[in-house]
Amino acid sequence: MTTTGSSGARWENPKAVNEALGGVGYLADEGIAAVVFLADRLGKPVLVEGPAGTGKTQLAKSVAEMTGSRLIRLQCYEGLDESKALYEWNYKKQLLRIQAEQVTQEGETWQELEEDIFSEPFLMPRPLLEAIRATDPVVLLIDEVDRVEVETEALLLEVLSDYQVSVPEMGTVEAAQIPLVFLTSNNTRELSEALKRRCLFLHLDYPSIEREREIVLTKVPDIEESLADQVVRTVKLIRALELKKAPSVSETLDWARTLVLLGVAHLDTATAKSTLNVLLKYRSDIERAAKELVAAEG
Amino acid sequence: MTSTQPGTRAAELVLGSGLFGTFAEFVEELRAAGVPVSTTEVLDATEALRHLPLEDREALKLGLAASLVKEEGHWRTFEMLFELFFSLQGRGSGELSALAAGELSAGDGEGMSARELAELAYQALMDGDPELMAALARGAVDRFAGMEPGRPVGGSYYVFKTLRHLEADAMLARLLGAAQEVGGLEGMNLAQDYRARYERMRDEVEAEVRRRLVADRGAKVVARALRRPLPEDVDFMHLGKEELATLQRTVQPLARKLAVHLARKRRHRDEGRLDFRATMRRSLSFGGAPADPRFKAPHRSKPELWVLADISGSVAAFARFTLQLVYALSSQFSRTRAWAFIDGIDEVTDLLKGADDISEAVRSINTQADVIWAEGHSDYGHALADFAQRWGRELTSRTTVLVLGDARNNYHSVQPWAIAEIALRSRHVWWLNPEPRAYWDTGDSVLAQYGAHCSGVSECRNLRQLRHFVEQLP
Numbered sequence: 001m002t003t004t005g006s007s008g009a010r011w012e013n014p015k016a017v018n019e020a021l022g023g024v025g026y027l028a029d030e031g032i033a034a035v036v037f038l039a040d041r042l043g044k045p046v047l048v049e050g051p052a053g054t055g056k057t058q059l060a061k062s063v064a065e066m067t068g069s070r071l072i073r074l075q076c077y078e079g080l081d082e083s084k085a086l087y088e089w090n091y092k093k094q095l096l097r098i099q100a101e102q103v104t105q106e107g108e109t110w111q112e113l114e115e116d117i118f119s120e121p122f123l124m125p126r127p128l129l130e131a132i133r134a135t136d137p138v139v140l141l142i143d144e145v146d147r148v149e150v151e152t153e154a155l156l157l158e159v160l161s162d163y164q165v166s167v168p169e170m171g172t173v174e175a176a177q178i179p180l181v182f183l184t185s186n187n188t189r190e191l192s193e194a195l196k197r198r199c200l201f202l203h204l205d206y207p208s209i210e211r212e213r214e215i216v217l218t219k220v221p222d223i224e225e226s227l228a229d230q231v232v233r234t235v236k237l238i239r240a241l242e243l244k245k246a247p248s249v250s251e252t253l254d255w256a257r258t259l260v261l262l263g264v265a266h267l268d269t270a271t272a273k274s275t276l277n278v279l280l281k282y283r284s285d286i287e288r289a290a291k292e293l294v295a296a297e298g
Numbered sequence: 299m300t301s302t303q304p305g306t307r308a309a310e311l312v313l314g315s316g317l318f319g320t321f322a323e324f325v326e327e328l329r330a331a332g333v334p335v336s337t338t339e340v341l342d343a344t345e346a347l348r349h350l351p352l353e354d355r356e357a358l359k360l361g362l363a364a365s366l367v368k369e370e371g372h373w374r375t376f377e378m379l380f381e382l383f384f385s386l387q388g389r390g391s392g393e394l395s396a397l398a399a400g401e402l403s404a405g406d407g408e409g410m411s412a413r414e415l416a417e418l419a420y421q422a423l424m425d426g427d428p429e430l431m432a433a434l435a436r437g438a439v440d441r442f443a444g445m446e447p448g449r450p451v452g453g454s455y456y457v458f459k460t461l462r463h464l465e466a467d468a469m470l471a472r473l474l475g476a477a478q479e480v481g482g483l484e485g486m487n488l489a490q491d492y493r494a495r496y497e498r499m500r501d502e503v504e505a506e507v508r509r510r511l512v513a514d515r516g517a518k519v520v521a522r523a524l525r526r527p528l529p530e531d532v533d534f535m536h537l538g539k540e541e542l543a544t545l546q547r548t549v550q551p552l553a554r555k556l557a558v559h560l561a562r563k564r565r566h567r568d569e570g571r572l573d574f575r576a577t578m579r580r581s582l583s584f585g586g587a588p589a590d591p592r593f594k595a596p597h598r599s600k601p602e603l604w605v606l607a608d609i610s611g612s613v614a615a616f617a618r619f620t621l622q623l624v625y626a627l628s629s630q631f632s633r634t635r636a637w638a639f640i641d642g643i644d645e646v647t648d649l650l651k652g653a654d655d656i657s658e659a660v661r662s663i664n665t666q667a668d669v670i671w672a673e674g675h676s677d678y679g680h681a682l683a684d685f686a687q688r689w690g691r692e693l694t695s696r697t698t699v700l701v702l703g704d705a706r707n708n709y710h711s712v713q714p715w716a717i718a719e720i721a722l723r724s725r726h727v728w729w730l731n732p733e734p735r736a737y738w739d740t741g742d743s744v745l746a747q748y749g750a751h752c753s754g755v756s757e758c759r760n761l762r763q764l765r766h767f768v769e770q771l772p
Contacts, residue, residue, distance in 0.1 A: 013351050013357070014350070014351070014354070014357040014361070030357060033357070034356075034361040034364065035360065035361070037357075038349065038350070041345075041349040042346065042349070044342065047368075078562075187551060187554075188554060188558045189558055189559060193334075196368040197338050197339060197368075198338075200342075200364040200365055201363075201364050201368040201369075202364060230483070230484075230487065233490065234483060234486075234487060242550070268482060272483055293483065293486075
């Protein structure tokens with residue numbers, strides 16, 4: 001790890017990270033701050049795992065914003081391959097080059113030509129290579145890494161551990177600087193040990209009542225403090241039920257906004273029940289939650 | 299032992315021997331508890347220790363966790379051990395905040411009766427004053443736990459004793475009663491708050507007991523005494539109430555993972571059989587040579603899953619988890635049906651479907667299903683024979699049958715023909731046994747006689763094995 005130790009010391013301590021994140025409108029907690037701080041100091045990628053809608057992708061975006069970096073994003077999907085993740089040869093351009101050769105008859109040998117068409121101008125960098133070659137500060141976001149197959153994960157390993165990409169025709173491209181890397185996972189499958197070993201691990205769960213209240217107060221400016229309090233406590237209650245899809249933070253915000261628009265000052269069972277569809281997206285979930293709310297009344 | 303391992307030796311060079319000693323013991327304990335910690339990760343954690351502010355314990359804990367613990371389910375184990383090795387060790391007990399200490403002595407401190415202390419705790423929970431709650435927890439341990447140096451290390455006994463003296467159960471009931479009186483949404487929210495605060499005070503008591511144990515015996519001994527298996531390794535047959543709740547929460551995410559796994563497996567299974575006609579037609583473009591063989595798209599039907607679960611006392615917890623998992627996975631099967639049996643057998647598909655959660659389902663199965671035929675002790679022979687006669691004709695070659703049970707037949711007639719017939723009519727019969735393999739076919743267990751007709755018999759004592767079984771399903 002000595003080679004990466006020099007990566008950066010942007011922040012004095014985790015608290016400073018927390019404040020900086022707050023400065024760009026991301027309300028972090030101690031865990032998030034500690035991990036981002038370490039990622040910077042150790043030059044290691046961060047694997048962020050947790051249920052959907054807890055701000056995993058937003059974290060990477062906010063880190064990019066607060067460090068003034070460019071965000072390079074690789075969205076993963078089933079069937080992602082090298083040519084979409086690392087690089088691709090621009091074969092149309094190569095073909096044109098060869099045809100141009102025939103026209104001009106410059107008498108170049110095949111070897112020279114081959115060297116020429118497998119060089120920089122014919123290379124199309126994809127997100128991973130782009131992040132490695134960047135000379136300006138970048139944050140690399142590898143989103144929903146659990147969607148690719150286990151075999152494809154291996155593509156990422158070289159980039160994540162050595163910050164380099166091997167292009168057989170050109171040699172190894174090494175990083176000019178260590179970028180901050182975030183991988184997100186919705187945990188739909190077990191990631192490989194090799195990948196986990198290379199990353200710092202951050203589990204992002206739904207925020208605590210206090211933190212979510214802060215988030216609501218920041219993002220929904222017109223809301224009364226007492227209503228915000230009721231909203232987040234009720235959401236927490238609903239999350240504890242066995243649901244198909246628990247409400248995410250953004251759904252909490254939607255709910256709070258709806259209540260403000262409706263002019264609700266105090267949340268009671270009837271209001272909560274009639275606006276549940278903002279919070280929950282499955283019929284069975286809505287019914288389940290409504291039943292729970294009514295049970296309290298009776 | 300660890301000092302001979304490369305990772306920790308390097309760590310020693312970086313950290314110096316004092317902190318290193320603690321850190322090495324800590325890592326050793328983590329590994330002993332089953333958390334997989336590789337050498338690379340130890341080195342990362344060592345690096346992290348150099349950068350993290352040591353005085354900020356919370357940041358230290360979270361930073362170390364980021365490099366050592368890569369699975370959410372292992373967090374509790376990590377946290378407990380971290381507290382033992384880094385937080386509790388050498389911390390004085392007299393660090394009450396001025397305010398909390400003031401309140402304690404205001405109530406005539408030492409001379410307070412147990413009742414008064416309990417009342418004060420009740421008030422603290424009502425108001426949610428964390429300082430006071432912590433101080434009270436410590437005071438209560440001091441008064442009630444009766445801890446003496448040199449006693450055996452059994453933390454939970456002292457916790458239990460302290461809570462009993464505080465009349466904790468009654469206190470919680472009273473709090474919840476108060477919340478009920480408020481009623482409506484606000485009442486539910488209050489109940490939630492009170493429960494959280496109560497848990498927190500319990501944790502404080504536990505931490506205080508542990509702190510004292512650590513001071514007396516050292517973190518290593520205490521850690522060994524408190525060692526618990528990871529959630530995925532907890533034996534179904536020996537589940538405590540708390541472990542049951544923990545496991546319950548892990549089943550849903552596990553089911554989601556398995557569903558994705560099964561769906562992908564089905565999609566990516568090998569191609570179908572050779573399509574002779576298409577291949578011949580294609581060969582015309584190659585002058586008659588079959589250069590481009592064509593294949594039929596495979597017929598990918600989802601199997602039908604039938605589950606027969608023994609729900610007698612000894613294996614009930616196991617049946618419960620497996621049923622829960624199966625139902626969470628039902629999107630992966632064209633149809634799921636379930637039967638419960640003891641010595642009689644009854645279909646419970648509708649009971650499972652109608653229930654909101656598994657606890658409710660289990661309750662309704664226990665009260666409504668007609669599973670007792672004669673005496674209410676497991677009788678596999680009769681139950682299976684009855685099943686074969688009543689539902690056997692509905693089995694098809696697309697049906698996979700899953701039998702859950704320990705095959706302990708209470709010396710009744712075995713009737714292996716029944717399972718043979720079920721196997722004949724269905725595609726696969728899998729038998730999952732929650733007993734350790736060494737106990738199979740001892741005493742009244744007749745697994746071998748049934749197993750002979752099954753496609754496979756698996757030991758399934760914990761979630762890890764259950765997951766493994768589902769993953770290898772064809």
